[in-house]
Amino acid sequence: MEITLNGVKYVGPSEINTTTKPRGQYIVLTLTVKNVGSAEGGFHPYGLMKWEDGQTAEQEASTLETTDAGQDVDATYRPGQSVTGDVVLDVPRKGGRVNFYDGLGAASLTFKLPSA
Template identity: 80%
Template sequence: MKTPLVAVGKSGTYTADDSATHAKTKMQITLKDVKAVTPSQIDTTTKPKGLYVVLTLTVKNVGSKDGGFHPYGLMKWEDEQTAEQDASTLEKTGAGQDVDTTYRPGQSVTGDVVLDVPRMGGRVNFYDGLEAASLAFELPAD
């Protein structure tokens, strides 16, 4: 199955699988914005290995069972020249709500995920399981 690629302003869905109960539900993620930021813009003194990029996401449970979105450690960046690299950080922007949570059917949250990527462009793959990426987010090249 091909991984859906989500561009800014677009949405994609995937089936969330609860690792404890194995309950499955449909989750929808909308990529609202992508922007490169400096450490001072997200109130951190930690220097990125590459470039801090903020993804503003709206996560919604469009299924019939509880489902989670837990991006930490599950976001990996790649492009045509570079193999997948872990892009996860624990950094926060202070804007929006925390998208890393469990959602009951119909619930949604809009908030930011801060990533550390080598450069703009490429894609960020999100893994909700051990197999293929569940969704991918397109990063603009500029």
């Protein structure tokens, strides 16, 4: 799987059509997910994305919130298929980084987040 970070935007609840207050700060990651392999593969970010910075140990950042933009990237992809869409996270504060874990061990992806 090839995952490309196309954009990062900090948003408030009204910008993602929710009344749920974040624990910290909502952030929208716009991703393109493409299966560049020869077999089916999945990208299922819920529960597998964690935020951390120099002061704070990893914290679960996944939400069930969505945006109206793009498609749902949480899917199983056949070879050659791709989708561009948003993942909404709830991070303690701006900055830091988000790690994605698709198995046991080290993060398979890390996205550095802007501090503003």
